[in-house]
Amino acid sequence: MPLLNAFKIHGDAAQRALQNQETLLALSPATVAYGVTRGSRGAEPDADRVHDKLGEVAGRAGAAVKRAEGRSRPRRGVVRALLAPFALFGAGPAGPRDFPESWFGGRTCEGRGGSAARAVQQSTKEVRESYLAVSDRRLLLLGQRESGGPMSVLWTASRDAVAMARRRPRLLARARLEIRFTDGSWVVLSAWPPNIGSWHAKQIVEALAR
Numbered sequence: 001m002p003l004l005n006a007f008k009i010h011g012d013a014a015q016r017a018l019q020n021q022e023t024l025l026a027l028s029p030a031t032v033a034y035g036v037t038r039g040s041r042g043a044e045p046d047a048d049r050v051h052d053k054l055g056e057v058a059g060r061a062g063a064a065v066k067r068a069e070g071r072s073r074p075r076r077g078v079v080r081a082l083l084a085p086f087a088l089f090g091a092g093p094a095g096p097r098d099f100p101e102s103w104f105g106g107r108t109c110e111g112r113g114g115s116a117a118r119a120v121q122q123s124t125k126e127v128r129e130s131y132l133a134v135s136d137r138r139l140l141l142l143g144q145r146e147s148g149g150p151m152s153v154l155w156t157a158s159r160d161a162v163a164m165a166r167r168r169p170r171l172l173a174r175a176r177l178e179i180r181f182t183d184g185s186w187v188v189l190s191a192w193p194p195n196i197g198s199w200h201a202k203q204i205v206e207a208l209a210r
Contacts, residue, residue: 002199006191010151014133014142017151023136026207028200030132030141032053032121033168033176035105036098039112099188106170111185116157120179120187123154130154132177132189134207139179157181165208169202177201 011035015024048077110118120141124130131151134140140164141155161182168178168188175191175198191200 001196003193004194005197006200007203010131013144013151014131017142017153018133018135018140019137022138024133025111025136025210026134026203027142028132028177028204029191029193029195030130030158030177030189031124031192033108033109033170033173033188034101035188037107037121038098039110059155066143070075072081104171105173106188108188109186111181111183114184115185116161116181117179117185117187119155126154129210132160132204133177134204139208159208162208165205167198167205169198172196174198175201176203 006029007024011024011027014027018024040153079116109117109121123141123143128147129144132139133142138156138158140153142151143154144151162179163182164178164180166178168176170176173190173192173196175195176188177190177200178186178188180186
């Protein structure tokens with residue numbers, strides 16, 4: 001049993017967001033787990049904007065490198081050292097584009113723009129707190145725009161749209177859950193914060209299996 005049981009604490013608020021005669025079976029805090037989410041262009045519009053901006057900065061920085069080519073060796077080394085951090089974002093000299101996310105979290109979202117997984121990913125960014133809910137009819141993402149406020153439906157799909165659900169722990173991150181959809185997309189969600197254990201993930205998996 002977790003320290004904070006989302007079903008007991010927020011179950012009534014979640015039930016009020018459902019349709020008449022629809023029954024809530026499981027509820028878990030849910031954010032996209034830390035890891036690599038980058039996809040093809042259009043999959044993450046907000047990430048595309050950030051990458052474009054970094055690309056512009058890196059382009060100006062690259063021009064500075066070329067101007068430094070004719071200068072002394074020590075000066076060229078200083079310029080390249082200053083540009084090295086851009087490699088972490090894949091916008092500068094060659095480097096580990098997805099580090100450190102790939103090391104610690106692995107890939108946590110896969111799918112084209114408009115897929116179920118990307119819709120879930122985007123919906124979690126629109127509210128202060130988000131929850132994954134399973135009812136006797138649907139899989140839902142519920143959200144609160146302010147702590148303690150009413151819950152609303154951010155995204156929903158029939159249970160038939162879920163191809164598979166399983167726990168996906170990684171290292172010390174036990175509160176991770178993978179949802180695969182019939183459109184081929186998938187997302188790894190985490191109940192952290194506030195929970196570090198696997199209890200909520202187990203409840204979701206078991207509810208989807210009923």
